[in-house]
Amino acid sequence: MIKKNENEFRDSVYVENLTNLYMEIMRENTDIRDSNAYLSREMTNMQGIYERDKVNQKACLTAEVAKHLLDLSDHMGRIRDAAEKSSSVEAILDGMQMINKEMEKVLVSLQIQKQNPIGQIYDPNLYELGGMKTLDGFESNIIVEVLRDGFVCNKRVIRPALVLVNVKKDSTNN
Secondary structure, rough: OOHHHHHHHOOOOOOOHHHHHEEEEEEEEHHHHHHHHHHHHHHHHHHHHHHHHHHHHHHHHEEEEEEEHHHHHHHHHHHHHHHHHHHHHOOOHHHHHHHHHHHHHHHOOOOOOOOOOOOOEOOOOOEEEEEEEEOOOOOOOEEEEEEEEOOOOOOEEEOOOOEEOOOOOOHHHH
């Protein structure tokens, strides 16, 4: 009879231990689910914040560029008015030069740099080929003239320069 009681006691302790372990696993499972739900809500909130910030930054950048363009438009209007009142071409040229300087300031404020590719090796990823030219003193595939300025912003080409590339004369055709 003692053997039976010992076995029952061991079985009941075993069942109690299993029950306690099961309850602990269930609490951990609930904690993990709660944590996952919290993290999921946080990720959704962060995505919303990111999207709002992205829209806000785009709007701010658009407003900044528009402000500069409006300033340039005002300058153009003043040049037009001056041209109507004066027959002096010099006044118009001075106004155009003023606009050019203002445009350079705008580009600098927007961190946009003009490309200066003359003398560099032609790279179709950076420049647009406008044609070929043969000049003595330059190797083949070297940019020798810029037909249209190109611009870069943060190392990213926003408009490639249109360039002429040197081609050496074939010595067998002379």
